Amino acid sequence: MLIKNNWFKSRWLSWLNKRIPPSQSVQLSQRQIFIFLTRNGWMASGVLLVLFLGAVNYGNSLILGMAFWLTAIFLVSIFHTYRNLAGLTIDALRVQSCCAGERARFYINLSRPENGQQHLALLLTWGGVQQFSELTNQLSTTVCMALPTRQRGCFQPGRLNIASSFPLGLFRAWTWIDLDMACWVYPKPLPSPLPRLQGAGEMTEAQLLNRVLGVDDFEGLQTYAPGDPLKHVHWKVFARTDEMFTKTFVAAHQPQRLLDWSKMPSDHLEVKLSQLCYWILQFAEQHVSFALHLPGEKVALGSGDLHCQRCLIALAQL
């Protein structure tokens, strides 16, 4: 059964991929929009049928007229339901990565042409999250969807479902679009002591951190490199010489700024990564330079957002 299901699912997905190929920008048209009765629509059809049978059996022209009118209204509402989605343009904007278990923020933009139709009561479903949106007076709107993540690694939320049953709720128009969006999910941070250092005794985490900070004494200046924290730029020198220098600080225990995979106090791969992640985030918060050694990849000493991100991605990729 499961195999069969999977087979159908893969067939469905490959058909969908052919029909609506992944793209960062999609304008909805006939090709992307599906339309069918909702549960309420089925019920309304049942009521129509009963009305029709009643009208025939009682030979009642006026009930028949009403049944026909309702039928016609329901048919016309198909076009309105379709029109409510058609012409809507969805653009992939950006993604905010996160740690496993947190929510990754996916930003997309909904827009319509200047002479286009309004789009009402849009229900966006993506990765198990539902959100309403609409485009009435404005021409475009940005929607942020916070999608829950589970595992570290590359997170692809699958296809985005946009649906609307406006105006009567009897028909539902929907689309499955692949915006080709993905993000890295970092390991879930796990507090742990830093590995024991040569010559130093066992220290608590807080002490260690204090120590690192405590010796953050001014050491000298070095030429500014992109990625250096702006806080550390020597602005007075910049004002005088028009050259940017970064103030460097030294910590007493230089080796501690190397986060080494092999030294993490655990045997389990995921746990090690989580511990590393925790320390990377800690250092980043404290603006401490650090290096990261992973099997197969070494990130040189550095600091700043980009450096931090690079390290985290390295963790996610491993």
Added chain:
Amino acid sequence: MSVTVHREISRNSLTWILVTNVAAIAPHVIRLPYWLIAICVGCLLYRVMVFRGIGSFPNKWWCAFLVLSGGVGIFLHYGINLGPEAGVALLIMSFAMKMLEMNRFRNAYIQLILTYFVVATEFLFNSSFYMTLYLYGVMLMITAALIGLSEASLSSWKMLRLSFFLSMQALPVMLILFIFFPRISPLWALNMTGPTETVGLRESMTPADIAKLGRMDRRAFRAEFFGNIPDQEQLYWRGLVFSEFDGRTWSVSENYSSLQRSNTFYQLNISVEQPGVEYSVMLEPTDQTHLFALDMPQVYQSGINFNRDFTLTTGQPIAQLFIYSVRSFLHYQAQPTLTDRQRVRELQFPSDTNPRSQALAKKWMQEVGGDPEQLTQKILQWFGEDQFIYTLSPPALKNDIVDRFLFDTKQGYCSFYAGALVFLLRSAGVPSRVVVGYMGGEINPLGHYVVVNQYDAHAWAEVWLEAKGWVRVDPTAAVAPERIRDSVQRGLSEKADFLKDYPLSLARYRHSALLRQMWRSIDYASFSWQRAVVGYDEDRQQALLKHYFKNVSALSIALGLFAVVMCLLGVLAWWLLHTRKSSHHDVLDRAYVDFCGVCAQKGLTRKPGETPYQFARRLRPAMPTKGVQIDEITQLYMQQQYQASASPADRQSAVKRLRQLAKMIGRP
């Protein structure tokens, strides 16, 4: 882990739903039992209370108890035999109770879709034009409420507007379907009880019955004539024939009622004089099987019987407007000979009652020498000359009602006179019977039809004369000739008791010319509505189709219908869905786009995102001879597009120049 958005019903939509529910139930209220109305009001008030934050939804046990007891109540009230009325009552009860659990989105949808159904059921009981208008209005509101449910942010006005647009866009399809969709006969027989309160004449009559109808301002039927309308004195609409008398009540003879079948004039020994008058009767629901027609009626419509007492009946009680066409022969000779059994039946009376009348009849029969015709004349003369009074509110009679009426009170309505006449004749050995139906009616000159109201109800007698057969004798004509000549309302409207229960009835004030004219116009509108829409049935559809499409098979009509509906929907879809691309490009843009088209023909297509200047820079080396024109076009276009001070006249000349230049570039 999934997050689903739970939508609450917005307060605006909830208000709409409740208002539409009330509007849908309102017309039903007059037919519902009081306790059911109380339940509806109670449910509504409770729901409004919950809506305003007082109290909470009842739990499911409470709901189950309510539904159960309500169902039992309906069965107790209407009995096991569920006719449309009981069915609708049940529907409305469950509908009202559904309000109590309308807390979720889905329930609200179900409630609204059911509202359509409740609205439709009203048509079973009322098919007037104004009710239809009202009900279609409610339908519009329900659609609006559905719209509001799917999009809570819309204002009430926008909901109604969209609902109106939807309905209007659907209207052509509806009309085509209504006219051409093949009407089919009922799929299975239904137990149609129609209105529980029987309207009009019944199968038996005590003298006071017709007087009750005489005070009723309600339409019995309309008859549309194809040809001249006969004189008022000839408009005797035969409904029922009473041959059975038990001393108090006249009723239809068992023998006749059990032998309802279609007879021919030949079978019944009737000869008629051509030509007859043709008309079609639109009978309001009566919940009875008898129909009304002028003597002698001939009908060629399946389901209608011509009976041995010259009446017409249908197989089923008439629960809604019923239309039938009749040809009546006003001059006829019916049954010049009677069989013995018939003679016995038409002479039957309880011989131990009304001794005074019996004695009088026998005495007079001897006086006239045994001639039934002369005896009838003598009795009629007596009615006319003695102090007989024609009144709608005669004193009540007990025991020997004929004697008391003829010799003591001498006050009565048509049924008193007809009954007394037949009793006297039968006492004297003359076969005779009472006929009830309607007399006269008001001619509406706008539509060439006669409106017959309940107050036109009438009773007269039929006397059998040797060799002449059955002859109509109307004793009322002898007592109150104006009743026959002018129809009842003019004869009686001066009298205080005419329609005294209907102080607002227009018929009371019909001596005012303006009001009469108004009444006629209103009635004509209602008549046209009934004829064209309510009465549009299988027969009429076939007649119409035959008239316009001769010899076209049913299949091709069905295919044609399908094609037309699809075309209509296609046109609508095109109109709704095609985006008007040119609408936001103004003339200037279009001229520039034309220029780009010219360049494209020469193999130089403007790339997306390329500015006019960039494009010009790319064009110049490719078309060295046209450099001047290209520059001018670009300059002109940019100037007009982005210069705030450009006047409309400037713009127009610029567009003209642009087009010229584009043409020059197009030339080799």
